[in-house]
Amino acid sequence: MPKPVVLIVEDEPILRMDAAGFIEEAGIEVIEATSADDAIGILETHPEINVVFTDIEMPGSINGLKLAFAVRNRWPWVTLIIASGRIRPQPSEMPSEVTFLRKPYSEALVMAAVRRAA
Numbered sequence: 001m002p003k004p005v006v007l008i009v010e011d012e013p014i015l016r017m018d019a020a021g022f023i024e025e026a027g028i029e030v031i032e033a034t035s036a037d038d039a040i041g042i043l044e045t046h047p048e049i050n051v052v053f054t055d056i057e058m059p060g061s062i063n064g065l066k067l068a069f070a071v072r073n074r075w076p077w078v079t080l081i082i083a084s085g086r087i088r089p090q091p092s093e094m095p096s097e098v099t100f101l102r103k104p105y106s107e108a109l110v111m112a113a114v115r116r117a118a
Contacts, residue, residue, distance in 0.1 A: 002048070002050060003028070003029070004028050004029075004050055004051050004079075004114055004115075004117045005028070005029045005030075005031065005046070005048045005049045005050055005051065006023055006028055006029070006030050006031070006049070006051040006052075006053055006114055007030075007031045007032075007033060007039060007042060007043065007046070007049045007051065007052045007053070008020055008023070008030060008031070008032050008033070008053050008054075009033045009034075009035070009036060009038075009039040009052065009053065009054035009055065009058070009064065009067065010032075010033075010034070010053075010054070010055045010058075011034050011035060011055065011058045011059055012055070013034075015055075015103075016032055016034070019053065019110065020032055022107045022110070022111070023110070023111070023114060026111060026114075028114060029048075031046060031049065034058075035058050035059055035060035036054065036058055036060055036061075036062040036063060036064060036066065036067035036070075037060040037061055037062065038060075039052065039054065039067055040067070040070060043071065043074070043075060043078075049075075049078065050077065050078055050079060050117055051078065051079045051080075051081065051114055051117045052067070052068070052071050052078055052079070052080055052081070053081040053083070053110065053113075053114070054067055054068060054080075054081070054082055054083070055082075055083055055084065055103075056082060056083070056084040056087045056089070057084065057086065057087065064082055064083075064084070065082070065087075065089060065093065065094065068080050068082055068094060068095050068098060069095050071095075072095035072096070079097075079099075079113070079114075079116060079117035080095060080097070080098045080099070081098070081099045081101065081110070081113045081114070082094060082098055082099070082100050082101070083100070083101040083102070083103055083105055084100075084102070084103060085102065085103030085104070088102070099113040099116075101113070
């Protein structure tokens, strides 16, 4: 199975850099996006991405939930991890087979979800 390549989609620079740091420290490649719109373009040009870790609330034409549905439809093999500090979506409001993490999330929970893709 290929090594995980994680696309982190987070508009808050400190949160994005923090997550990228501990995922990279585990020896996993990380690509960063500041919006769901950017993430779609990155996914279209980086077929090696097999994990998308996204916040829900972001600027742009789509939020993290809509991104998750788009990823599930276009790249069904990609592991989805969704995080939010304010929004608590019901399972019916998310695509199938998603890991939802409440912010502030722990490094251990994020890494457990990423490693499930390996």
